[in-house]
Amino acid sequence: MNEILDGVIKALQLIFSGDPKIYGIVSRSIFFSGTAIILAALWGIPIAMLLALKNYPGKTIIKGFFNSLMGIPTVALGLILFLIFSNAGPLGFLRLLYTPAAVILGQAILVTPIVISIATTAIEAVDPEIMSLAKTLGASESQASFAVLKEALGGVMLANTASFNRAIAELGVALLVGGNIAGLTDNLTTSISTYTQRGGSDLALAIALAIILLVIVFGINLILLIIQRLRK
Amino acid sequence: MISAAELRDVTKSFRGRIVLDKINLTIHQGEILALLGPNGSGKTTLLKILAFIEKPSKGEIKFQGEIVTDNNAERMRMQSTMVFQKTALFSTTVYNNVGYGLKLRRTPKSKLDSEVKKALSLVKLDGFEKRLAKKLSGGEQQRVALARALALNTKVLLLDEPTANLDPKNAAIIEEVIAVANRELKTTIVIATHNMFQAKSLPHRIALMSEGRITEVGAPAEIFGKLSKNLASFAAVDNTFTGTAKATEAGTTMVDIGNGVQIEVTVQRQGATAVFVNPQDIILSKSAVKSSARNVFKGRITEILDLDALVKLKVDAGKPFMIQITKRSFSEMALNLNAEVFITFKASSVHVV
Secondary structure (H helix, E strand, O other), rough: HHHHHHHHHHHHHHHHOOOOOHHHHHHHHHHHHHHHHHHHHHHHHHHHHHHHOOOOOHHHHHHHHHHHHHOOHHHHHHHHHHHHHHOOOHHHHOOOOOOOOHHHHHHHHHHHHHHHHHHHHHHOOOHHHHHHHHHHHOOHHHHHHHHHHOOHHHHHHHHHHHHHHHHHHHOOOHHHOOOOOOOOOOHHHHHHHHOOOOOOOOHHHHHHHHHHHHHHHHHHHHHHHHHHHHHH | OOEEEEEEEEEEEEEOEEEEEEEEEEEOOOOEEEEEOOOOOOHHHHHHHOOOOOOOOEEEEEEEEEOOOOOOOOHHHEEEEEOOOOOOOOOOHHHHHHHHHHOOOOOHHHHHHHHHHHHHHHHOOOOEEEEHHOOOOOOHHHHHHHHHHHOOOOEEEEEOOOOOOOHHHHHHHHHHHHHHHHHHOOOEEEEEEHHHHHHHHOEEEEEEEOEEEEEEEEEEHHHHOOOOOHHOOOOOOOEEEEEEEEEEOOOOOEEEEEEEEEEEEEEOOEEEEEEOOOOOOOOEEOOOOOOOEEEEEEEEEEEEEEEEEEEEEEEEOOOOOEEEEEEEHHHHHHOOOOOEEEEEHHHHEEEEE
């Protein structure tokens, strides 16, 4: 019990002492996951709009496909991407394996179904007259779609937050395609895993990183909640 | 007379169901035209086609002298705007709502401010710019929607049941604004309504609609003055009944509308007649009220429709009557579905068509 308490105290000391190693890992994590959700939003939101606003055969199947992918195990996706990015894989020539780009791309792929599914539901929930309203006020098709997206902003923000949380908290993809290379591809989760396994004095480092991870996840949710309250 | 829009054989079908059937209609520049017909007669679809947000399945539209095609529909849309029956607002301030169309037209900020202010003043919502549109009352929201359309100063303004769900105060403001917009801004206005009373007072011309067709077009006096050969289409309009009129000894007229219901009216008529009672002119009570009103019927509430500050009730008294009361009266009277009620209205408040 004392060891755990000691670990927590040391962890707090590390956090407040501004340890460069810790802040390197934290900033890398935020950068990887932040860039991943931007990428996922860039391709996920237009897909969500197509799914929510247009009618075509097979739409329900596509929606169901993305819904089921929301819970894909990260190690499974990590392994698939490892095989694709490895030298013998179809994208081996890009030399992406064990680079930050591989982690970012992997996390973006991981969270894309979350962005698509939540954003689709949010866009579908917008008053169907908004599209016609924007048009009758002079909007083009794309301007009217943008007006609908603006109305669904709360849900789209929720989609991005959920995606960020999933990306920053996942281990499988970052570990398998990033390789946990110190100072290059190591992030919060891969580092927590490594330092916990090492034990001893490194356990405090793992606890510090876990505390920071939890603060980030809860903090972002709190900010979203406050923004949604203010919008209402 | 110059036409604002001309429709030739315009047909619209949704999934094989014909909603508009070969509509031929000319809308004159500067007029107020009412599309009068029951729910489901195609009024809204016709307005959406005139707003260029729905495409006709067949037929041709000439707008401001130009045939509308896929290539110019977006440009035409800039000159024709529609206010929907169910108020649709963006989740933002009143200013951003009213200024939306102006911003799309790249109006400079200074002009934008003054145009928004002018439009809000027209609908008597001065100083509402910073308020959140969706936090306003139903009547105020509908006035914001009207201001948003008026701010664009389009050639044609299309209004779908603009006062259907409003209390008398808000309805009066909207009717006044419609008249002002037509008189002073010279805007051509097309109103879809199933309110016989509104159709009688506001427009220059009326087009009667029934089952996706225009059955008759004419001035209100012409339409209401003679017995329409399409009287059946009237019957589906709220509180409009057809029957046989007979003179009474007291000098009034008794119109037998069937199912044992006889409505007394002050106008002298004989034979086939259509009558209309404004939902606001009917008094609702839980027991029979002793009054000078000649028409008292007992019935049961069969439908309750919540409309913001108002409640619309359908009472089956042999024939279905729509009654509009305030929400406060509704809760004070503790009314519910199937409750037994009495409806009372004066013979002089019955409009004879």
